[in-house]
Amino acid sequence: EAGVVQSPRxxxxxxxxxxxxxxxxxxxxxxLYWYLQNLGQGPELLIRYENEEAVDDSQLPKDRxxxxxxxxxxxxxxxxxxxxxxxAVYLCASSLDAHQExxxxxxxxxxxxx
Amino acid sequence: AQSVTQLDSHVSVSEGTPxxxxxxYSSSYSPSLFWYVQHxxxxxxxxxxYTSAATLVKGINGFEAEFKKSETxxxxxxxxxxxxxxxxxxxxxxxxxxxxxxxxxxxxxxQVKP
Numbered sequence: 001e002a003g004v005v006q007s008p009r010x011x012x013x014x015x016x017x018x019x020x021x022x023x024x025x026x027x028x029x030x031x032l033y034w035y036l037q038n039l040g041q042g043p044e045l046l047i048r049y050e051n052e053e054a055v056d057d058s059q060l061p062k063d064r065x066x067x068x069x070x071x072x073x074x075x076x077x078x079x080x081x082x083x084x085x086x087x088a089v090y091l092c093a094s095s096l097d098a099h100q101e102x103x104x105x106x107x108x109x110x111x112x113x114x
Numbered sequence: 115a116q117s118v119t120q121l122d123s124h125v126s127v128s129e130g131t132p133x134x135x136x137x138x139y140s141s142s143y144s145p146s147l148f149w150y151v152q153h154x155x156x157x158x159x160x161x162x163x164y165t166s167a168a169t170l171v172k173g174i175n176g177f178e179a180e181f182k183k184s185e186t187x188x189x190x191x192x193x194x195x196x197x198x199x200x201x202x203x204x205x206x207x208x209x210x211x212x213x214x215x216x217x218x219x220x221x222x223x224x225q226v227k228p
Contacts, residue, residue: 004157042204042218043158056215091158101146101165101208103216105158 025094137205
């Protein structure tokens with residue numbers, strides 16, 4: 001069974017530039033999560049989708065961050081414009097549904113903003 | 115607010131000796147507790163989870179954890195460390211009634227010396 005796929009694995013951009021991250025969850029998983037992991041810290045939830053609906057985006061900085069999951073499968077997380085402080089690892093995870101507590105994580109996208 | 119505290123940011127053991135990674139939780143209700151492991155450049159992997167069944171939980175790779183309500187602890191142990199155990203370990207809580215939102219501790223880096 002293929003795991004959660006994320007791309008790109010690494011991204012270097014200059015501040016004020018836009019950037020996008022892509023996530024393909026495990027097949028059949030209805031719930032998708034985006035997490036932010038700063039260096040030396042645990043991940044923090046940015047947004048949770050149940051199918052195509054964002055059911056928890058309370059931690060997403062909506063002035064510069066956006067996300068979509070148009071067909072309830074793949075998802076894209078965007079930052080525009082990026083700031084120096086956005087340098088971090090962006091993790092995607094999925095679970096069968098919101099009641100399945102086990103989340104399966106992708107390898108993450110490491111972003112460096114110069 | 116529910117949270118977890120990992121008491122050691124860094125633990126160093128010799129190969130073949132026991133491992134103890136400490137975690138205390140704060141929760142008003144009966145939480146679900148997890149340990150995840152993160153190897154460099156790899157996704158977070160679930161080691162084990164406690165969901166109010168047996169208080170001693172066995173996980174993968176010889177790890178186990180014991181839920182102690184009186185001490186609000188969920189320490190991770192392994193009788194004999196292996197070089198491949200070197201990684202970052204996260205204690206995680208899902209507060210009761212809060213579907214899907216994992217709250218991560220700060221992480222403990224486990225170093226295994228030959």
